[in-house]
Amino acid sequence: MPRKLGGKPDINDALRIATVINARLMAGAVSAAAHALLSNTHIDTDSAAVVDGDILIGDSTPKWTRLAISIPGAGLMNYVGAANGDLRPGYKALFDASVPTTIVAGDSAATGSATVAARRDHTHGAPATWPATAHNLLSATHDATPAACTRGDVITGQGASPKWTRLAINAPAAGLMNYFGAANGDAEPGYKALFDANVPTTIAAGASAATGSSTVAARRDHTHGAPATWAATAHNLLSATHGDALADSVVAGDVLIGNATPKWARLAKGSQYAILAMGAALPAWSGFLIDGTAGGKTSLAVSNTKTLTLTAIDNYNLTIPATGTAALGTGASARLAYWSGTNTLTSDADLTFDGTHLTCAGGLNLGTGSGAAAGQIQATAAAVASSAETLMTLKVSDDLSSYLMIGNGSATDSVFSARILGLNSAADIALRLYGLCTTDTGTNPAVVIDGRTAVSAALATRPLLGISNNGTLKASINNDGALYAAGALKIGTTTAPDVGYLMRIAGHIEPNADSSYDIGKSDNYFRSIYVDSFYVNVSQVVTWVSPSQITASQNNYNPGAGSWFRLTSNGDYDVTGWIAGVNGQWLHIHMMSAQTLTFKHNSGSSDPGNKFYLKGGTDKAISQYESIVFNYNSTVGGYVQY
Numbered sequence: 107m108p109r110k111l112g113g114k115p116d117i118n119d120a121l122r123i124a125t126v127i128n129a130r131l132m133a134g135a136v137s138a139a140a141h142a143l144l145s146n147t148h149i150d151t152d153s154a155a156v157v158d159g160d161i162l163i164g165d166s167t168p169k170w171t172r173l174a175i176s177i178p179g180a181g182l183m184n185y186v187g188a189a190n191g192d193l194r195p196g197y198k199a200l201f202d203a204s205v206p207t208t209i210v211a212g213d214s215a216a217t218g219s220a221t222v223a224a225r226r227d228h229t230h231g232a233p234a235t236w237p238a239t240a241h242n243l244l245s246a247t248h249d250a251t252p253a254a255c256t257r258g259d260v261i262t263g264q265g266a267s268p269k270w271t272r273l274a275i276n277a278p279a280a281g282l283m284n285y286f287g288a289a290n291g292d293a294e295p296g297y298k299a300l301f302d303a304n305v306p307t308t309i310a311a312g313a314s315a316a317t318g319s320s321t322v323a324a325r326r327d328h329t330h331g332a333p334a335t336w337a338a339t340a341h342n343l344l345s346a347t348h349g350d351a352l353a354d355s356v357v358a359g360d361v362l363i364g365n366a367t368p369k370w371a372r373l374a375k376g377s378q379y380a381i382l383a384m385g386a387a388l389p390a391w392s393g394f395l396i397d398g399t400a401g402g403k404t405s406l407a408v409s410n411t412k413t414l415t416l417t418a419i420d421n422y423n424l425t426i427p428a429t430g431t432a433a434l435g436t437g438a439s440a441r442l443a444y445w446s447g448t449n450t451l452t453s454d455a456d457l458t459f460d461g462t463h464l465t466c467a468g469g470l471n472l473g474t475g476s477g478a479a480a481g482q483i484q485a486t487a488a489a490v491a492s493s494a495e496t497l498m499t500l501k502v503s504d505d506l507s508s509y510l511m512i513g514n515g516s517a518t519d520s521v522f523s524a525r526i527l528g529l530n531s532a533a534d535i536a537l538r539l540y541g542l543c544t545t546d547t548g549t550n551p552a553v554v555i556d557g558r559t560a561v562s563a564a565l566a567t568r569p570l571l572g573i574s575n576n577g578t579l580k581a582s583i584n585n586d587g588a589l590y591a592a593g594a595l596k597i598g599t600t601t602a603p604d605v606g607y608l609m610r611i612a613g614h615i616e617p618n619a620d621s622s623y624d625i626g627k628s629d630n631y632f633r634s635i636y637v638d639s640f641y642v643n644v645s646q647v648v649t650w651v652s653p654s655q656i657t658a659s660q661n662n663y664n665p666g667a668g669s670w671f672r673l674t675s676n677g678d679y680d681v682t683g684w685i686a687g688v689n690g691q692w693l694h695i696h697m698m699s700a701q702t703l704t705f706k707h708n709s710g711s712s713d714p715g716n717k718f719y720l721k722g723g724t725d726k727a728i729s730q731y732e733s734i735v736f737n738y739n740s741t742v743g744g745y746v747q748y
Contacts, residue, residue: 142155142156143156143162144170144171144172148170150168150169150170151170151171152165152167152169152170152171152172154171154172157174157175158175160172160173160174160175163194163196166193166194173186173196175197176197178199182200183199183200184198184199184200185197185198185200198221199222200222201223202222204222205231206228206229206231207230209231209232210233211233211236211237242254243270244261244272248270249269249270250270250271251264251269251270251271251272253272256272256274256275257275258274259272259273259274259275260272260273262295262296263294264294273297275297276297278299282299282300283299283300283301284298284300286298289321299322300323301322301323304322305331306330306331307330308331308332308333309330309332309333310333311333311336311337342355342356344356344370344371344372348370350368350370351371352365352367352369352371352372356372357375358375359374359375360373360374361382365388366388373390377391378395379395380392380394381394381395438453440459440460441453441454441458441459442458442459442464444457455467456468467480468480469482469483470483470484471484471486472484473485473486487514492517492519493517494514494515494516495513495514496511496512496513496514497512497513497514498512498513499511499512508528508529508530508531508532509529510526510527510537511525511526511527511529512525512526513525513527539553540553541553555570555571557569557571557585564585565585566585568585569590570582570585578592579592580593593608594609594610595608595610596609596610596611597610597611597612598611598612598613599612648670649668649670650671651665651666651667651668651670651671651672652674652698653665653673655674655675655676655699656673656676656681657675657677658679660680660681660682661709661711661712662685662713662716663681663684663685664685669691670696671693671694673695673696673697674699675699675701675703677701678701678703679704680703680705680706680709681705682711682712683709683712683716683717683718684712684716684736684745685716686716686738686744687738687745689738689739689740689741690737691738692735692736692737693735693736693745694733694735695728695734696731696732697728697729697730697731697733698730700729700730701729701730702728702729704725704727705718705720705726705728706718707719707720707723707726708723715743715744716744717743717745718736718745719739719742719744719745720747721747726747735748
């Protein structure tokens with residue numbers, strides 16, 4: 107079929123033409139003279155001589171034209187093809203000189219976008235090291251016997267064809283110790299016993315030292331057996347065998363002493379009945395003689411008619427046998443002896459002891475004080491700088507950790523503040539104050555705490571009683587009986603009031619007299635009162651004011667003094683303001699007649715300070731038997747609807 111004019115020739119057009127020409131030649135339908143393919147014989151070709159390697163392509167005319175072969179450099183390759191956007195085929199480089207990229211661990215696969223091919227034997231660069239995929243140390247990835255890690259394992263090379271293999275910890279019995287090591291001849295290390303149960307040998311006299319051959323260790327605190335006795339070479343006590351002795355021969359009656367060298371040396375016996383006494387540096391036989399018989403009297407004598415004197419710098423102990431007695435001067439039974447003079451031991455009827463009780467008829471002074479009156483105990487503790495002194499501590503024998511202490515409560519020097527302190531070692535009450543009454547009659551209290559001045563005058567300034575917690579005042583009673591509490595007050599209950607409240611009461615509050623007492627003040631109001639039922643004597647708390655009938659709208663209305671008003675009118679009127687009150691003053695308005703009064707919000711018809719400020723900023727109308735309540739607010743400057 108002829109090709110439509112105006113289109114671009116392509117390879118298929120050439121094939122169709124060649125097919126038609128060939129068919130006609132074969133059929134003898136066309137007889138043409140020999141001519142070149144690219145000649146003017148063909149109207150759709152560019153004239154050109156054929157060159158080895160040419161191919162025909164349709165050009166932009168379009169006409170068939172020759173495309174010369176393009177031979178690349180050595181090692182390269184060209185091909186005939188068309189890229190996206192080309193209008194005709196041409197020779198293109200199959201490869202270029204770009205070096206393949208270096209592969210990065212974790213790269214994703216991609217088709218790429220280059221129109222140049224990669225050589226079949228190309229090589230991508232690769233990192234010198236690659237991060238390994240996570241795996242266990244003892245896994246098939248390594249030259250190891252696969253196994254999980256267990257606490258205490260070690261890894262060793264094991265087997266004739268060695269592989270890294272886990273060796274489980276071998277913990278011995280209590281008191282023993284294993285170690286990791288290798289003995290001579292071992293091919294692999296392992297756990298071995300550091301100690302065994304063998305008992306160390308008993309050392310023999312004259313035995314030679316030896317290193318030993320055992321591969322088991324001895325415990326650091328081991329003990330070798332030793333003979334109960336050792337045979338010693340016979341020698342004298344005072345001989346050269348003993349380096350700390352002076353060589354000498356023994357004589358009957360001698361004693362050994364340490365001499366000035368010092369060495370042990372013999373001291374020849376003294377005279378009969380002589381006493382061995384200590385001299386300035388060495389002991390020696392003295393001139394004192396002691397004589398007596400067993401179970402009988404012993405006499406102490408001084409030779410050569412010398413006198414035995416006991417001086418004040420000496421201390422002497424006189425021991426009396428349990429079955430014996432000794433006469434020590436004269437005195438009265440049960441009296442305690444005391445030194446009334448330097449050399450005089452005496453007694454007094456005012457100080458006696460009967461074996462159980464100590465009796466002092468006069469005054470008793472304890473500590474550093476003196477001058478206690480008869481029948482009194484005076485305890486005076488030594489002053490301790492910057493410290494609270496203790497005068498007396500009282501305890502019981504079955505709880506020595508607890509006590510009652512009387513002392514000074516002030517750590518300021520030269521200041522005494524009496525303190526009674528009770529300490530309890532357990533969870534019991536530390537200090538109790540009881541007032542025990544033999545009868546429960548009368549009006550006198552069981553316990554009285556009386557505060558007064560030193561001249562027995564009543565307190566006028568200082569409180570009577572304070573209650574503190576670790577030095578911080580929490581409650582007090584004033585000299586007029588007024589009670590102060592730093593925290594909340596609970597009356598009739600142990601439950602604390604809610605946050606923001608200072609008192610909780612479980613019971614009724616009753617005044618002591620009728621119509622005599624107030625709650626709050628005229629200049630110090632309670633903000634809100636919350637009650638279930640409220641009963642008041644209206645005649646005592648409410649005074650109704652009934653002004654003249656309103657006959658027109660009112661600006662700056664002034665019906666007179668009062669807080670409770672009954673209003674009447676002869677028509678419907680506006681009230682734009684009320685004569686100013688005092689801050690906090692209440693205004694109760696009750697409409698008594700059948701008309702309507704409208705109270706205007708922030709009306710300019712009344713003066714500032716006299717205006718009404720109503721809820722929602724809207725006017726409020728009240729009819730017969732309806733009420734409206736205002737509270738005067740000086741900050742706002744008028745009456746605010748309640």
